[in-house]
Amino acid sequence: TTTAGGPGGAAAPTSSGTGSAVQSFPLSPSCVLKIHKGDITFWSVDGSTDAIVNAANETMLGGGGVDGAIHRAAGQKLLKACKKIPEVQPGVRCPTGEARITPAFKLPVSNVIHTVGPIYDSDKQPEVSLSNAYRSSLKLAKENNVQYIAFPAISCGVYRYPNKEASKIAISTAKEFSDSFKEVHFVLLADSSYDVWLQTAQELL
Numbered sequence: 457t458t459t460a461g462g463p464g465g466a467a468a469p470t471s472s473g474t475g476s477a478v479q480s481f482p483l484s485p486s487c488v489l490k491i492h493k494g495d496i497t498f499w500s501v502d503g504s505t506d507a508i509v510n511a512a513n514e515t516m517l518g519g520g521g522v523d524g525a526i527h528r529a530a531g532q533k534l535l536k537a538c539k540k541i542p543e544v545q546p547g548v549r550c551p552t553g554e555a556r557i558t559p560a561f562k563l564p565v566s567n568v569i570h571t572v573g574p575i576y577d578s579d580k581q582p583e584v585s586l587s588n589a590y591r592s593s594l595k596l597a598k599e600n601n602v603q604y605i606a607f608p609a610i611s612c613g614v615y616r617y618p619n620k621e622a623s624k625i626a627i628s629t630a631k632e633f634s635d636s637f638k639e640v641h642f643v644l645l646a647d648s649s650y651d652v653w654l655q656t657a658q659e660l661l
């Protein structure tokens with residue numbers, strides 16, 4: 457597993473510090489796309505207009521993967537804040553493709569935006585659900601005056617979405633919102649996701 461500081465864990469986290477490998481691409485004349493390899497829980501840009509996105513599940517009560525890492529780093533108050541979000545159906549606080557916002561507590565960002573991506577093998581239209589998850593997150597971020605936002609590879613872990621298809625949806629949806637943000641970041645823990653995201657950015661941007 458890659459930890460913060462990147463391969464070898466050498467570098468201490470710095471501003472937007474997720475490790476060493478970062479590549480930038482123009483998303484629009486006023487917005488930069490940045491692709492990092494590393495742990496999203498260390499990412500921040502300014503601590504007041506930045507947010508990270510969590511790949512949650514519909515209960516919003518935590519789990520494994522990036523969700524577990526975000527809850528551990530944010531502390532117990534994040535779970536309490538999630539529990540306060542009303543259920544829209546029994547046990548469901550955030551339906552697939554939607555997003556909810558909470559404070560970030562011990563994390564170095566202002567907010568966490570929780571979204572739920574599709575389970576690739578059981579969703580009827582996984583590409584629609586995945587683009588909805590990115591779009592809902594970006595819309596909610598914009599409404600909350602977020603200027604800098606970082607995403608993990610939503611659905612590409614336990615939910616088994618293929619990285620290539622996911623990266624095309626992620627980057628093209630980010631591009632739709634490029635006028636609303638100063639920077640959109642992707643922070644990818646898995647080497648395989650990082651390489652695919654870079655290649656897709658080169659193809660699309």
Ligand code: AR6
Pocket residue numbers: 494495496497511512513518519520521522523524525526573608609610611612613614615616617643644645646649
């Ligand atoms: N920073 C950045 N990326 C990470 C981190 C991290 N700290 N940890 C894991 N990843 P997953 P999903 C990557 O499984 O597929 C949870 O249990 C990981 O390598 O976290 O949307 C939820 O509660 C992968 O590429 O999310 C749900 O039940 C990507 O994050 C379910 O998993 C997403 O993997 C959601 O599954």
